[in-house]
Amino acid sequence: MKTKLKGISYSKYGYLFSIPFVVAFLIFTLYPTIYTATLGFTDCRGVLNDNYHFLEHPFENFKEILKNDSFRVSLKNTIGIWIANFIPQISIALLLTAWFTSHSNEIRGKGFFKVVFYMPNIITAATVAILFHSLFNYPVGPVNDILVSSGLRDSSYYFFTNKMASRLIVAFIQFWTWYGNTMIVLISGVLGISPDIYEAAEIDGANGVQTFFRITIPNLKTVLLYTLITSLVGGLNMFDIPFLFLSGGPDRATLTTSVFIYNLAFSGNYIYNRAAAASMIMWLLIAFFSAILFYIMRDKDQIKIDKEIKRAKKEAKRAAKGGVNQWQL
Amino acid sequence: MAVVNKKASSYAFKIFAYAFCILLTVLSIFPFVIMIVNATRNTAEIQSHAVSFIPGNNFRTNWNILMGRGFNPLDGFKNSLIVSVGSTACNVYFSTMTAFALVAYDWKLRKPFFTVIMAVLMIPAQVTSIGFYSLMYKIGWVNSFLPLILPSIAAPTTVFFMRQYMIPSLPMEILQSARIDGAGEFRIFNQIVLPMMKPAMATQAIFSFVTSWNQLFMPQILITRPELRTMPMMVSLLNGDAYKTEYGSVYLGLLLTVIPILIAYFLLSKYIIEGVALGGVKG
Numbered sequence: 001m002k003t004k005l006k007g008i009s010y011s012k013y014g015y016l017f018s019i020p021f022v023v024a025f026l027i028f029t030l031y032p033t034i035y036t037a038t039l040g041f042t043d044c045r046g047v048l049n050d051n052y053h054f055l056e057h058p059f060e061n062f063k064e065i066l067k068n069d070s071f072r073v074s075l076k077n078t079i080g081i082w083i084a085n086f087i088p089q090i091s092i093a094l095l096l097t098a099w100f101t102s103h104s105n106e107i108r109g110k111g112f113f114k115v116v117f118y119m120p121n122i123i124t125a126a127t128v129a130i131l132f133h134s135l136f137n138y139p140v141g142p143v144n145d146i147l148v149s150s151g152l153r154d155s156s157y158y159f160f161t162n163k164m165a166s167r168l169i170v171a172f173i174q175f176w177t178w179y180g181n182t183m184i185v186l187i188s189g190v191l192g193i194s195p196d197i198y199e200a201a202e203i204d205g206a207n208g209v210q211t212f213f214r215i216t217i218p219n220l221k222t223v224l225l226y227t228l229i230t231s232l233v234g235g236l237n238m239f240d241i242p243f244l245f246l247s248g249g250p251d252r253a254t255l256t257t258s259v260f261i262y263n264l265a266f267s268g269n270y271i272y273n274r275a276a277a278a279s280m281i282m283w284l285l286i287a288f289f290s291a292i293l294f295y296i297m298r299d300k301d302q303i304k305i306d307k308e309i310k311r312a313k314k315e316a317k318r319a320a321k322g323g324v325n326q327w328q329l
Numbered sequence: 330m331a332v333v334n335k336k337a338s339s340y341a342f343k344i345f346a347y348a349f350c351i352l353l354t355v356l357s358i359f360p361f362v363i364m365i366v367n368a369t370r371n372t373a374e375i376q377s378h379a380v381s382f383i384p385g386n387n388f389r390t391n392w393n394i395l396m397g398r399g400f401n402p403l404d405g406f407k408n409s410l411i412v413s414v415g416s417t418a419c420n421v422y423f424s425t426m427t428a429f430a431l432v433a434y435d436w437k438l439r440k441p442f443f444t445v446i447m448a449v450l451m452i453p454a455q456v457t458s459i460g461f462y463s464l465m466y467k468i469g470w471v472n473s474f475l476p477l478i479l480p481s482i483a484a485p486t487t488v489f490f491m492r493q494y495m496i497p498s499l500p501m502e503i504l505q506s507a508r509i510d511g512a513g514e515f516r517i518f519n520q521i522v523l524p525m526m527k528p529a530m531a532t533q534a535i536f537s538f539v540t541s542w543n544q545l546f547m548p549q550i551l552i553t554r555p556e557l558r559t560m561p562m563m564v565s566l567l568n569g570d571a572y573k574t575e576y577g578s579v580y581l582g583l584l585l586t587v588i589p590i591l592i593a594y595f596l597l598s599k600y601i602i603e604g605v606a607l608g609g610v611k612g
Contacts, residue, residue: 010435011434012436013514014433014436014451016430016514017427017429017430018428018431018442020482020483021424021427021483021488023482024423024479025483026480027464028461028484029449029457031460031464032457032458032460033452033460034460035459035460035463036458036460037458037460095349099346099587105339105342105346105348107342107346109350112414115595116353116354116357118601118605119354120357120593123587123590123591124545124564124586124590126543126545126561126562127561127587130564130565130567131360131560132360135360135363137379137576139574140375142363142380144379145378146380147359162459176357179561185606188606188607212510230451233451237525239455239546240545240546241559243545243562244545251420258546262546265459265462268549272459276460279458282359282456283457284346286452286453288341288450290450290451293451294447318397
């Protein structure tokens with residue numbers, strides 16, 4: 001990469017072209033992050049309140065939030081709903097991936113199925129939440145109509161008064177919107193595996209199931225971890241669907257941490273300090289998981305090359321300094 | 330004998346696989362079919378049988394009820410369009426510029442800068458919303474579209490993918506010869522680099538647009554004036570008391586919010602699926 005022409009240095013343009021990004025990042029991301037973190041240590045409540053003080057016990061808000069029953073319930077719900085959505089999501093995505101990439105059993109209409117399975121993902125989550133609210137409505141929603149008409153139940157079932165049913169529906173909506181996305185990511189991961197390995201397996205007489213578990217899955221490890229962590233981070237932020245579906249109810253059954261924070265800070269309560277503390281706890285959780293992903297996804301080859309270059313440079317320097325020494329060795 | 334067995338099992342496998350795929354297809358499409366059909370039926374029809382594949386003739390009535398009670402899809406559409414077009418333009422243009430800075434120039438802080446971008450890739454705006462809202466409140470940007478548009482200038486995900494795309498596809502020789510011809514760096518970026526990046530920009534634009542169009546959290550906390558409501562905010566009105574027993578109108582309202590996305594999806598599905606395969610979105 002030559003960046004010099006007739007002795008002119010172009011490196012300043014590197015800085016120049018990054019300015020918009022850096023400025024927007026400082027204003028809209030870094031400052032709000034620091035500000036949120038700071039508020040977590042104060043007694044700030046209310047929007048126009050500039051007259052707030054740092055607390056005597058700096059971690060009081062954090063302690064209170066961790067002790068808060070609603071926060072605990074919301075954290076449990078968030079993780080529970082995420083698990084209930086992720087297990088079927090990854091299983092079905094893997095199954096479909098195995099079928100759609102199989103060499104021995106070509107499935108027709110793959111393109112069509114991909115388009116249809118991905119479709120729910122692109123629809124506004126707000127719309128999806130209210131659509132499902134209508135579908136599971138009591139006493140006359142379409143789902144109840146099917147249950148009664150088919151004779152599975154004698155009378156309509158009131159889904160929204162049952163805590164577990166409500167949670168499971170939210171988990172199902174999450175699954176329904178995301179499995180197509182996961183499937184496409186996994187398929188592209190499989191297509192990235194060298195075809196030579198599959199050919200070798202075929203020659204060795206491996207059947208489809210063996211190939212899948214012995215070759216596809218081990219080679220897909222990084223992609224699977226990427227899916228796991230991005231889904232987890234997304235899941236920890238779940239807002240639109242639980243907020244609009246039953247606004248956290250019944251009896252906090254679908255209250256997620258995002259909805260909890262929203263209620264605390266923005267729905268007329270303005271308890272900023274506590275909400276900020278809760279946000280920072282979530283921030284730390286997400287940062288922790290992102291760090292894991294960052295570590296896994298790091299470019300190992302590039303790091304190796306960088307190290308080699310550094311070592312070579314050092315050696316060249318040493319050689320230039322004390323070239324004589326080398327001869328003596 | 331073995332061959333026959335293998336054939337039979339492969340046949341069984343295929344039947345199972347297709348049956349399963351068709352089941353999932355029904356699962357994907359069924360809610361939308363119900364939505365479309367019920368948008369044309371009245372409350373009494375839906376109450377007697379909520380599932381039907383025969384459209385009713387109450388589209389007009391549902392429309393009138395829907396429009397009369399606060400739901401205004403045209404306003405929502407217009408507002409969402411302003412926000413999404415603005416934020417997509419910022420996102421794609423400035424991300425390409427940042428990627429260009431990372432790829433084409435050799436500067437001291439280049440690597441640390443890229444590491445920072447990678448590190449903040451995953452941190453969602455939602456967890457810092459309290460500080461963000463307070464700042465916007467102070468500078469008087471509440472009830473404005475600017476805080477929904479301008480943060481897109483710093484979009485780590487797009488920068489990351491633009492950089493990945495740019496490294497192999499941008500020959501430095503072209504930059505050199507443009508320089509010899511006397512073009513300034515800014516002109517080189519706008520007139521040579523941008524056109525070369527069009528395919529990648531198109532993919533990223535689709536995702537940026539959809540993400541912006543669908544977002545609810547930020548508009549929900551920043552916008553309170555009814556005439557500035559975005560489409561997802563309009564949708565949330567359908568859950569309110571005004572439409573409690575107007576089932577047909579609710580379905581019609583949902584349908585109106587979905588139509589533009591569905592049309593765009595079926596026109597662009599090929600590119601969208603390809604984009605997802607590249608890892609263009611996260612969830």
